[in-house]
Amino acid sequence: MLIKSHCEKCKAAQQSPEYEKVTPRNNSKWSFEVQLEGEGTYECSATGLVFEVSEQALVRYSVLSWSESSEFLEDSWRPAGSINDVDVVNKDSSVLKFIHFPHSLCLTEPEHELSFSVLLVKGGYANIESTVDVTASHVKWRLSSLSPVGPIIPSHQHVKHHGVVLVYKEQDHQEQFCFHVFLASNHESEIQAIEEQVLSSGKKLIKIYKSAGGCRLEEKYYQLKSEPEGKIIPSVCVVNPFNLLCMYIILQ
Template sequence: MSNLSSSSSSSSEEEEDGDSVSREELRDMMKLMKIECGEEDEVYSRPCCEKCKHVQQSHGKKIIPERLSRGRLQAQLEGEGTYECELTGLIFEASERVLVAYSLLSWSKFNTVVQNPWMIAGPIFNVHVVDRDASALKSVQLPHSLCLAGQEKEKLVLGVLHVTGQDPVIEDVLQSSGSHVKWTVSSRLSPVGAVARDAQRVAHHGAAMLYEDLDSGGLDAHVLRLYLASCNSSHVKDMKSQMKKGRFRAVDINTFCLLLEQNYSLMSEPSGELHSQHLPFTVQSLMFCGFFEAYYEQPPPFTLNLKVHRSDVTAWTATIHQGDLLGSTDKEPSALAQQLLLGSSNFTLQMP
């Protein structure tokens, strides 16, 4: 999009000819462009958990890495100190100036090596030092998704899966916090991710991620998909890979919830047409992420309630209003919007 001009007023003749676009239409066009371009919000955010937020702290100097091809990131650590990546939540402790390259991986390639009593507890990353020996990094802190409030540390063991060739090993951690595990860098760097032992009854910081299906609804219909994910960017990566066929838009609502490995049920008011009324949440089987789907033939508001299956315990609830859904305006962009999406610059932005 280039040469975007603006004016404080537009004539009625321009409006009739369709040569101007309002702020509201521009906002909706930007939403469509994000869908078409497949952009994803990769910024790491600490879970807003009321139970354990007192132990979640920021660490060191914040850095924004350079984006390379194929999802790879690269950051220059300027000298001895601690640095926190704002995109991934990784925390590096450096002993000298060093260039670090890293990328988010899918657990689907490695989850078979995490066997009971161990379980996945956070995202997995491939990390390596570009211009120095691995010893230039003293430690790496990896995000985890567990809610540790009230947990007895002697009963819950955290570790790091270190994938080294054909013999992946689970290594000890130096310490843990409400958001990270701290791992001492060994002689070599390779895929690493947080794991936990005997944590089946420990809740995960999770997200009820709601998407609007823009291809399946009609003019007066809305189709919503609800995925359950831990606050684990590898889990979310796997989930989004299943959504590449079709157009989906994230509904901007509060998503945070605490999730245990158990079955959940979805209820709706008005009832709508629900598919898969109950589903299990698990952090192990990540290759195929189940989802709830709700179909409505009436306009919002819709209230969704996620409950523990066969109980009255509510894990998450949200009300979706008219303005939350792109389909509440137009399923298809106007002719002017389509010109913008195709790169036309012959229009004027109508300002209030």
């Protein structure tokens, strides 16, 4: 499910209503389908996507990579959430009225109100469409076509992202401790991607549980420090909140 922000400023901003949670069927990695039983508004527990439908519908959707659509963003736009390919199975697309895309942006940080749009990619071309509403966690869009679609903001806007820090501990046979530290936006899809990466690494990693809380990520340089002193690899990293970052701390 969507990880709610702990940002005190955003708690005062317009919050998204609580919708009926639905658990999708996972067809393959980042490909899902969910049976919506009737007219209403439903939130996917795996991706945070919200669907408003006028009747019963089977919705099939995939989380895509922005790299495949980066040519349409040029220098004027940047992603503000995930891009998704959505389809309604064996019914007219009009039964799906609205899609709410989760985002991780802090709405109260900029000096000026953030301006969201939606990029719609179809047949090798792209359209930029207006949004209907924006809350502290979602961008609402009125469906016009079933194509790869995702929220964007103008690239000149300075933004901060709500993020999370995930820490895993690895111990080798020489009694050395290595801590894997990940930064990601506070959405379950990115957190799940990190967990899958950890599981597929073949290493015995133990998750370190911390008290609930979050951080705000800027697209800048980050440096990690440890106490007691350890060797940090890499020593300095550039962080883009839409990419997964891992740092390592080796303590002897």
